[in-house]
Structure formats: C-alpha cells, structure tokens
Amino acid sequence: MNRLFPIFLKLEQLQVLLIGAGPVGLEKISALLQQSPKAKVRVVAKDVSGDFRAFVKGQEHVDLYERSFEDVDLDGVDLVVVASNNTLLNQHIQGLARKRNVLLNVADKPDLCDFYLGSVVMKGDLKIGISTNGKSPTIAKRLKEFLQGLLPEEIDETLGLMYEMREQLRGDFGEKVRLLNAHTRELLERSQK
Structure with missing residues (x-):
C-alpha cells in the first residue's frame, strides 16, 4: 500500500x-x-x-x-x-x-x-502528481504520457470558469460544494452525449 x-x-x-x-x-x-x-x-x-x-x-x-x-x-x-x-x-x-x-x-x-x-501531468493550472511508491518510475512516466494526451487543451479554460463561478457563489461551504458538484456533474453529462 x-x-x-x-x-x-x-x-x-x-x-x-x-x-x-x-x-x-x-x-x-x-x-x-x-x-x-x-x-x-x-x-x-x-x-x-x-x-x-x-x-x-x-x-x-x-x-x-x-x-x-x-x-x-x-x-x-x-x-x-x-x-x-x-x-x-x-x-x-x-x-x-x-x-x-x-x-x-x-x-x-x-x-x-x-x-x-514523482511524474507530473501538467495542463495550464492543472497538475496531477503520479507516484508508484518508488517502485517503477517507468510506469509513472507511461501514465504521465497517457494522461497528458487524454486531457483536453481546454481544461485550463474550464478551470478558469469554475474559479469564477466559485468566487460568485454565496452561502456556507456545504452549499458551495453542493452547487459546484451539481455544475460539474452537468458538464460531464453534456460531454458524454
């Protein structure tokens, strides 16, 4: 583990x-x-x-x-x-x-x-760290290449829009999380159609 x-x-x-x-x-x-x-x-x-x-x-x-x-x-x-x-x-x-x-x-x-x-996937402001617990830097490198190709270039624009939305939300933390989750769920559902 x-x-x-x-x-x-x-x-x-x-x-x-x-x-x-x-x-x-x-x-x-x-x-x-x-x-x-x-x-x-x-x-x-x-x-x-x-x-x-x-x-x-x-x-x-x-x-x-x-x-x-x-x-x-x-x-x-x-x-x-x-x-x-x-x-x-x-x-x-x-x-x-x-x-x-x-x-x-x-x-x-x-x-x-x-x-x-570790290996790092980077697209604009998005960074994903990959660790194999020191066991296989080669696997980490291959996963990095895979994810780098998988993530769309527009991901940075999406992050910017989500930041703007988050800044405009009012209410307590729980309510903000609920609204952001609903919005991202809607985005995912649209992208799968």
Whole structure:
C-alpha cells in the first residue's frame, strides 16, 4: 500500500539545495524549474557538466557553487535533493538532514529519501502528481504520457470558469460544494452525449 502523502510545494517560498550537477543533477533541476520556474535553488557541485552549466545560465533564482559539499550548505535550507553516486556522502547528508529536520531526496536511493519526485501531468493550472511508491518510475512516466494526451487543451479554460463561478457563489461551504458538484456533474453529462 502506498502510504506517501501527496503535497504541492511553493518552491519560490522555500530554499532548495541541489547537490550534484551532472546528468542526474540536470534532470532534477530541470524538473524543479519546469514545475516551479521561480524556485530558489542553491546548487553545490565540485564537477559541473557543460549541459548543466548551459541550463542554469541566466536562471536568476539559481545560485551555483562549484566546490565540494560542506555541512554548512544545509544552513537555511528547507529541502535537499542529492544527485550524487557517492554512497558515503549521501549517507552523511542524510544524517545531517535528519538532525536539522530538512526533507531529503537522494536520486535512485529510495531508502535514503523522505520524499520522491514523482511524474507530473501538467495542463495550464492543472497538475496531477503520479507516484508508484518508488517502485517503477517507468510506469509513472507511461501514465504521465497517457494522461497528458487524454486531457483536453481546454481544461485550463474550464478551470478558469469554475474559479469564477466559485468566487460568485454565496452561502456556507456545504452549499458551495453542493452547487459546484451539481455544475460539474452537468458538464460531464453534456460531454458524454
């Protein structure tokens, strides 16, 4: 049973530390910035790939420090993503993160993670997170592709209209929910005809 708690974070309000700037680091920072373009990311890496350097060039919310990790790098950090294949370093960072109550993700090491970076389907303001509890990123990726193709481009317009309707509704919370449910049921019934 998947016991993970799904959550969406406002990364522009948090400080993210990414350790590693090779191919896996590039994959992680790409995902972070694609989902949260104003995410504040501090990157610490002794070796920085050319692709990584090119990707972060001009990213005003990304600070790159080309050096080895130091324990003080966790100061003021809310979230850590490690893209390192150094087992001892990964375990050391896990110990530090636990002591400081900082959430940690270590790429391809589920046993060291407090959270996973799942696949995300995105159409405008709609985001759907997909988790396989760390068991099969490939299945998550295939589900993402399927759902991405399934959702109509107009979904963002529908979300906007539902927001406007919600803002105009009066009454208590229960009444608002009842009215919105009735409206969405009507929309679904019309789309099935």
